[in-house]
Amino acid sequence: METVSPATWTRDTGHAEKRDLWAAMKRGFRCRCPRCGEGKMFRAFLKTANNCSKCGLDFTPHRADDLPAYLVIVVVGHIVVPAALWIETNYSPAVWLQLAIYLPLTFISSLLLLQPIKGAVVGFQWALRMHGFDENAPGDIPPV
Numbered sequence: 077m078e079t080v081s082p083a084t085w086t087r088d089t090g091h092a093e094k095r096d097l098w099a100a101m102k103r104g105f106r107c108r109c110p111r112c113g114e115g116k117m118f119r120a121f122l123k124t125a126n127n128c129s130k131c132g133l134d135f136t137p138h139r140a141d142d143l144p145a146y147l148v149i150v151v152v153g154h155i156v157v158p159a160a161l162w163i164e165t166n167y168s169p170a171v172w173l174q175l176a177i178y179l180p181l182t183f184i185s186s187l188l189l190l191q192p193i194k195g196a197v198v199g200f201q202w203a204l205r206m207h208g209f210d211e212n213a214p215g216d217i218p219p220v
């Protein structure tokens with residue numbers, strides 16, 4: 077007779093408490109803990125804290141990796157490039173003037189967006205129990 081070990085995925089193991097995806101991403105975007113919305117997520121510009129200072133949620137299981145940088149490029153690129161094309165088409169100002177505006181604009185908006193977008197990515201991963209954020213994950217599957 078076959079026995080089912082607790083590490084085996086069954087219909088019941090998939091029924092963990094639902095986490096609000098949008099609330100978690102909004103809290104992360106404000107650089108707050110995705111679970112309580114109060115504790116700070118970051119201890120440095122892009123370094124997440126080890127734990128939430130309010131509720132103690134462990135932030136170390138996140139695997140944001142390069143996704144925040146990729147998303148920043150997508151967002152900023154879709155704002156700056158169409159604006160530059162529209163201005164060039166309609167006004168064609170001097171190249172030095174365009175570079176003097178677009179380069180700092182791109183740089184500053186990228187820096188401003190990077191931390192909130194990383195926070196939203198960590199909130200996304202927490203809400204979907206990705207990586208180590210699933211406390212009911214079978215122990216025989218490595219977190220990475």
Ligand SMILES: [Zn+2]
Nearest residue numbers: 109112128131
């Ligand atoms: Zn918290």
